[in-house]
Amino acid sequence: MPELPEVETIRRDLSRLIIGARIVDVIVSLSKFVSPRRLFEQRLVGRRITSLKRYGKLLVFALDGNYALQVHLKMTGQIVLRHKGKVLFGGHPIAGLLEVPNRYTHLTISLSTGDVLYVNDLRQFGYAKLFTTEDSQKIVSRFGIDPLLPSFTFAVFEGLLKKATGRTVKAFLLDQSKMSGLGNIYTDESCFAASIKPTRRAGTLTGAEQKKLYKNIRAILKCAVAKRGTTSSTYERTYTKAGSYTRYLKVYGRAGKPCQRCGRPLSKARVSGRGTVYCFYCQA
Incomplete structure (x- = not known):
């Protein structure tokens, strides 16, 4: 699924093309995909799109008239933009290989520029x-801190860890x-x-391990954003070129393959309901 770097890439690319455009037509092809169902199109x-922001993995299209459209791609979502005769897309690759709109297109938004925005989702x-702008702000205020913000200091990270001592590191990070x-x-x-096993309890991390984890979260996310995210089976393209962070992956998607540190096979386990890959020997 698209994570912070992939959604940020979509936000940046779309912002260049749609900010200032007015919505001239809306087609809802799957009523349960949108809310409110009855008055959504109306x-x-x-409305004019005034800005496009990201909160975690959530995209928020700010609109004039005190409204905000929240779009979450979840596991297999995709945003497609038909721009000047070209089809540009970011998200799940399958639907992008087909003409748009297609059977996975649940929302179509036509803009005053002549561009058309499609929101597809294979698994719905x-x-x-x-929402109104006020209600949208209430929702995003429940989100945790963005790891790329300057306000995400080590002191903040340390404080969050102290409240999650009994949880696995993986569960805490997710x-x-x-x-x-x-x-x-x-x-x-x-x-x-x-060098920390994701199965460890957060409360067992030493001060040095906490600092190392904090620094690597920020460094990896910054690098992934710079590389336009990770190209994978569930997130393949962005609006100008594919994400290239795939070549930097050390463990994700490499279960059973040699660890790039010690050469032993990487392990795979189910942690917090998610498939998790790590090195049993290199991670303590």
């Missing part, structure tokens, strides 16, 4: 929800109410870089 048409876990934006890819990579 309230969107005529994602959503598009329209908790979007504590830190928003990390998913399976970057939790596994951060734990490996910090």
Whole structure:
């Protein structure tokens, strides 16, 4: 699924093309994908897109008239933009290989620029929800801190860890109410870089291990954003070129392959309901 670096890449690319455009038509092809179902189209048409922000893995299209459209891609979501005769997309690769709209297209938004925005979702876990600006802010305020913000200091990270002593490190890192934006890819990579098993209890980490984990989370996310994210079976493309962070992956998607440190096969386990890859020998 798209995580912080992938969603940030989508945000940056879309912002260059759609900010300032007005919504002239809306087609909802799957009613359960949007909210509110009855007034969704009516309230969107005529609104101008004033900004596009990201909160963790959530995209928020700020609209004039005191509205905000929240779009979450979840596991297999995809945003497609038809721009000047070209189809540009970011997210799950399967639907992008087909013409748009297609059977996975649940929301179509036509813009005053002539561009058309499609929201596709193969497994229908994602959503598009329209709120007032005030209600949207209330929702995003429940999200944990963004690990890339300057306000995400080690003191903040340490404080969060102290409240999660009985949880596994993996569960703690995946908790979007504590830190928003990390998913399976970057939790596994951060734990490996910090030489910490994701199965460890957060309360067992030493001060030095905590600092190492904090530094690697930030460093890995910054690098992944710079490389436009990770290209994988569930997140393949962005609007100008594919993400290249795949070549930097040390453990994610490499179960059974040689560890790049010690050469022994990488282990795979189920941690917090998620497939988790790590090195039994290099991670303590």
